[in-house]
Amino acid sequence: MKIILGVGGGIAAYKSAEIARLLMQEGHAVQAVMTRAAQEFISPLTFAALTGRKTLTDLFAIESAIEHISVAQENELMAIAPATADLIARLAHGLADDFLTTLYLAFTGPVVVAPSMNSNMWRHAATQANLETLRRRGHRIVEPDSGYLACGMTGPGRLADPGAIVEAIERESRRGRDLDGETVLITAGPTQEPLDPVRYISNRSSGKMGYALAEAAAARGARVILISGPVHLAPPRGVEVISVRTAAEMREKVLENLAPAGIVVKAAAVADFHLSKVPEQKVKKTAARMSLELDPTPDILAELGRKKGDRLLIGFAAETQNLHQEARRKLESKNCDMVVGNLVGGSETGFESDENEVVLALSTGELLSLPRAPKREIADRIFDEALKLRLALHAADGR
Numbered sequence: 001m002k003i004i005l006g007v008g009g010g011i012a013a014y015k016s017a018e019i020a021r022l023l024m025q026e027g028h029a030v031q032a033v034m035t036r037a038a039q040e041f042i043s044p045l046t047f048a049a050l051t052g053r054k055t056l057t058d059l060f061a062i063e064s065a066i067e068h069i070s071v072a073q074e075n076e077l078m079a080i081a082p083a084t085a086d087l088i089a090r091l092a093h094g095l096a097d098d099f100l101t102t103l104y105l106a107f108t109g110p111v112v113v114a115p116s117m118n119s120n121m122w123r124h125a126a127t128q129a130n131l132e133t134l135r136r137r138g139h140r141i142v143e144p145d146s147g148y149l150a151c152g153m154t155g156p157g158r159l160a161d162p163g164a165i166v167e168a169i170e171r172e173s174r175r176g177r178d179l180d181g182e183t184v185l186i187t188a189g190p191t192q193e194p195l196d197p198v199r200y201i202s203n204r205s206s207g208k209m210g211y212a213l214a215e216a217a218a219a220r221g222a223r224v225i226l227i228s229g230p231v232h233l234a235p236p237r238g239v240e241v242i243s244v245r246t247a248a249e250m251r252e253k254v255l256e257n258l259a260p261a262g263i264v265v266k267a268a269a270v271a272d273f274h275l276s277k278v279p280e281q282k283v284k285k286t287a288a289r290m291s292l293e294l295d296p297t298p299d300i301l302a303e304l305g306r307k308k309g310d311r312l313l314i315g316f317a318a319e320t321q322n323l324h325q326e327a328r329r330k331l332e333s334k335n336c337d338m339v340v341g342n343l344v345g346g347s348e349t350g351f352e353s354d355e356n357e358v359v360l361a362l363s364t365g366e367l368l369s370l371p372r373a374p375k376r377e378i379a380d381r382i383f384d385e386a387l388k389l390r391l392a393l394h395a396a397d398g399r
């Protein structure tokens, strides 16, 4: 694969030479591009010697007038390591004041960003907001390690291990557009079950996991139908969003849109109970106590389990205890191919968080743990495993 390796002006710039070497060893063609500041730390000659190609450094000292465009078109993936706080800000805001950032804007393929900086620079709200922009754009952020930093501080900000960065690049390159031609149906968010015209029962689901799954599937080339309960999230680019409120509406829309879907991901936190007869007028505060008699809502996942046919069905189990057992139990009782179990309520990951830590119970009997990572990264890992699982199931079927 043809890879652009962008090098920023951080103390870890020298580690980028090892990344170039490892990528070459894996058989990739590497085009190094350095910022002006990066050249204060390491010579362009080092990368030229390792990659066998002239290192690009200057927007205005080039052989062809539109070199940044041709380099963008020729290459398939862009990796930036180390990404300085400054470079991350320029990428997030679309500045194009040197070769690397101009090339970035002209490049349309997948982007992997490996930040490295002092812990305070890393934690700064400006840096975190810029990183969030890059994540939402679908770029893969290789989180820095924690440890002793060159500035003498100990904390997060040390460039991830070159081997881990190369692994992230390879994973990203494999993903490419592997969901091209697929339709993926995803549900997200909570439902709201009315108690009267102004009150409802709901839960703390933010919809972030389902929206991350929709973004990931769309970035991998799928047509994505996202059936969403009420959330405060912007609709992901290129995704068909259908908004619903209650469990009954969600069931109706899921069944209506099931036919074209090859993969169904039920990430929504659907209410289990509702009031079947909702009063037409607002309930007054007259009695000292009141009790509610609730009926079960339709079990959409179980219904899909019965109707799934050849589809891959992925359910979610949000639990506060016994995660592994519950994920497995749900896998079997709902006839799913995969159940993603996550701990919610009181844990740092789960419903409202931008990060998640999950276990995947697979119908092959395997149980995989995915360590804590941004929900967008978890979303991609879920699709990686889902595609592997489908191949394994088809092979077992003899198809």
Ligand SMILES: Cc1cc2nc3c(=O)[nH]c(=O)nc-3n(C[C@H](O)[C@H](O)[C@H](O)COP(=O)(O)O)c2cc1C
Residues within 6 Å of the ligand: 007, 008, 009, 010, 011, 012, 035, 036, 037, 038, 083, 084, 085, 086, 087, 088, 116, 117, 118, 121
């Ligand atoms: C010795 C030294 C080390 C630096 N290390 C880092 C670093 O690790 N991460 C970072 O974000 N900035 C670091 N900086 C600041 C950047 O070099 C500076 O923000 C520069 O403008 C980055 O330019 P670039 O983003 O175009 O490469 C360092 C500066 C100096 C002088």
